[in-house]
Structures are given as C-alpha cells and as structure tokens.
Amino acid sequence: MARKGKAVVCRDWKKPVTIEEIQVDSPRANQVLIQLEAIGVCHSDLSVSNGTMPIPPPMVLGHEACGRIVELGEGVTEYQVGDKVIPCWIPSCGHCRFCAEGRAVLCDDWAKSFFGPKDGTRPLKDAAGNMLGAMSGVGVMAEYAILHEDNVIKIDPEVPSDKAALVGCGVMTGVGAVFNRARVKPGSSCAVIGAGGVGLNVIQGCAIAGAGIIVAVDMAEHKLELAKQFGATHTLNAGKEENLVKAVKKLTGGGADYAFECIGLGKMVEQAFRAVRKGGTALVVGVARGDDTTSLKTASITFEEKTLTGSYYGSARPREDFPRLIALYQAKKLKLDELITRTYSIDEAAQAFADLEAGRNARGVLVF
Ligand SMILES: [Zn+2]
Ligand SMILES: [Zn+2]
Secondary structure, three states, X not given: OOEEEEEEEEOOOOOOOXXXXXXXXXXXXXXXXXXXXXXXXXXXHHHHHOOOOOOOOOEEOOOOEEEEEEEEOOOOOOOOOOOEEEEOOOOOOOOOHHHHOOOHHHOOOHHHHHOOOOOOOOOEEOOOOOEEEEHHHOOOOEOEEEEEHHHEEEOOOOOOHHHHHHHHHHHHHHHHHHHHHHOOOOOOEEEEEOOXXXXXXXXHHHHHOOOOEEXXXXXXXXXXXXXXXXXXXXXXXXXXXXXXXXXXXHHOOOOEEEEEEOOOOXXXXXXXXXXXXXXXXXXXXXXXXXXXXXXOOHHHHHHHOOEEEEOOHHHOOHHHHHHHHHHXXXXXXXXXXXXXEEEEOHHHHHHHHHHHHOOOOOEEEEEO
C-alpha cells in the first residue's frame, strides 16, 4: 500500500531545503520499502541542494541512512520484513567487467539506478501528486523510501541505527579509500588534506591500517583537534602554513607515502601530488565541481614515478565491506559514536544543513 511520510526535499538550488509530506508507492518487482530510522547529513546532500552537483530538482535528498524493511516487492527473496539495512547508492550488477574485477563502484549499471527508472516513473510524489526524484537513486532523507533490492545491504540488527547509517557513505568513502584503494602499509606515512566528514574517516582508516605518521591538514582548528582524536599524529593549519608541501615533507622525512585529497579542489590535488615522496601515491577522494581542473608538472610524473589515482565511494564492494566495517565498530576499532556531533529531528533538517555548511559538525544525523 502507498504510504505518507515526511521527507527533506530540494525544490531549488541555493534555497533552504523544505520538509514536506510525500507519498511513497508500494514496492514494485525487486524493490523494497524501507522505514528509515536514522539519516546522516553528508556534504553531497549540501552539494546537490546548492547546485554544486547539478542534478535537477525537485528531489528527495539523502543517501546515507539506516532503516528496516517494511514491505517487499514481488520476487524479493533475499530479504524479509524487519531486516535492518543500510542503503547503498551504488548498486552493482555482479557480472559486468568491472564487477568481475571486484570494482563494484565502477559498475556499468550504476548510472541507470542513479537517475531513476528509464520509463520516467518515480515512486515518490509530493502533496499535489507531482513526481519527485530521489537523490543518487535512493532519496532516503525521509520516513519511507523505495529502493531496488540491489541498493540495500543487510546488517546486524543489534547495531544502533544512527551509527550504522554513517557506514553508508562517509565512513565507507574515507576508510575504504585507505583499505581498498591505497592499501596503506603498516608504518607508512600519510597526509590527509581536509578533515571533514570524509577526511576524519581517512584518518581513522590510516590509523587502523597501522600508519606511523598521519598528518591532518585543514583550515579550521576545531577540525584539527578532532583529527587528533581520530588518529592524526600531526596537524597543519593550511591557513597559517606558508608552504604546505614543504611542511608535509618535513614531517614525513621527505614526502608522504600516501596523500589523500578529501576536499575536491584541483589546487589541493596539486599540493597532495607534490607532497608525496618519489614513488608515492596521491589519491583524490573529494568530489570536485565538473569544471574544476588540476595541473601537474609533467616531468615530475616521469622522473618521480608517482601515482595519482581516485577513490570513489571508498572503492567499495558494499556487500563485503559494509558488514566488515560494522564488525570493526563492534570490535571497538572503528569510531562511529565519536563522529556524531549532533542529532536532529527531521523537522530540524534545515538547521542540520546550515550547521554542515558552517562546518560545525563532524556529522549531523537526523533520527526518528
Ligand atoms: Zn555522502
Ligand atoms: Zn556491474
């Protein structure tokens, strides 16, 4: 049956988000209806709401969440009503060449789900009956959401939902970049540029991987303080440092083994690349605007044999990685409680977005 519930909607770029009562269809074949229990407010939600990521509104925001399945569409056999799940905004088909290589985030099917079903129908409608899009094909900043069965991952029901939600984007993106893409070796040196929601998770990923030196770089002192709690051994304030590259090189004995750019700015990618040692690896984890570019000194690419690569969504294989991250949390090795600065009701969503934009939160979480 169709349901009604509150949702956080982007109506116009650069306008505050609105809280609306929406209608959610019954699940179709291979879909599940989930009732959300907690939703993280991620920087990408802000980027969509202000047009930095130019996806046309109106749409229900949200892509980092945890909830329970309340209804199954036809043909769903893997899940049952009551299962606790984390939505995953990159579904993978399991058989394209990228899935076969274990690189699920590059799956050819990804774009299909991202922009909604091809027939143009949407399971979400506003109070006037007009169709609403769903951010990243999931749109989970709401009481109810309709997801394809490939877009949910079942987890241990004992894990608190507000903590588990964070695994669905920020934690996977940050920790995954370290484990899956960089494959940081114990004792190595790492520089992490940007200590926001994702950067903090890169930092804790480096710490869990056994890095020796972890240099956190940010312009905000309170974020650098937080970075130390997550395992940074050194901090650099980019606003005060005259020569960031030189400062990183000094702390890492000539250049970091790995540098992670977690902002999404070409200028900082250049700094990350220059801050790694000969043969080292710079990773772009931040999501840049479409018109942003990077320029590198070409000869240094040859002579220094450095690697520049990206990591998208923690280069995740979500079915394997989500339960593994939850297990790390249960073993008290992965910090999730400490990431949550504040929780909000869904009616306070606009405040949560304002706090995110002002850099007040490691993570703000909407809870029901
Ligand atoms: Zn996100
Ligand atoms: Zn695939």
